[in-house]
Amino acid sequence: AQTVTQSQPEMSVQEAETVTLSCTYDTSESDYYLFWYKQPPSRQMILVIRQEAYKQQNATENRFSVNFQKAAKSFSLKISDSQLGDAAMYFCAYRSAFVSGGSNYKLTFGKGTLLTVNP
């Protein structure tokens, strides 16, 4: 079974600064998808960024980028120019690319990292 570990329960950053959230995962599969979700205090889970494991290039979405190290099974999220609206719980998630057998339609989440942005 796949597992996702977020080793930083809480992080804080100054407004306009850069912060990196860590995520490691364990899998024996070669093809999979990785995601970062953001859950603000309003509780609506929002997809921040996605990465396909077979793509070498790191994904970027505006101020959000990832550092995907497949061999190390690491998938960190970098937030540049942090804004007050970035304050939220961030979840790293894994999904298998193999969908046969009925066991791979789910997302496996880490425990989350609570990000505080200080003005």
Added chain:
Amino acid sequence: KAGVTQTPRYLIKTRGQQVTLSCSPISGHRSVSWYQQTPGQGLQFLFEYFSETQRNKGNFPGRFSGRQFSNSRSEMNVSTLELGDSALYLCASSAGTVGFRAYEQFFGPGTRLTVL
């Protein structure tokens, strides 16, 4: 496009009762997944439905069940409620067909269930 909607947003029940939660996916999405979120256990997968068929089920007791209708709307039911069932229940929809983007999950606001 309207997002994923969940009703009700808040529920208070007592032990032993049963509850039904509803989820309407994004128009055109055929897959609906349910997750339970608690402070202790985090986000845990309950089950996933696609075209009215359950494709995948998490490690939850049989008191947790679900179904999906022909219009892709889904309901989950919890019978004989226990205190530990208090949680935020999240529903997520996706296109559910082939391809990376088709499996991206979009979440609803959740239903906060409190069991007294």
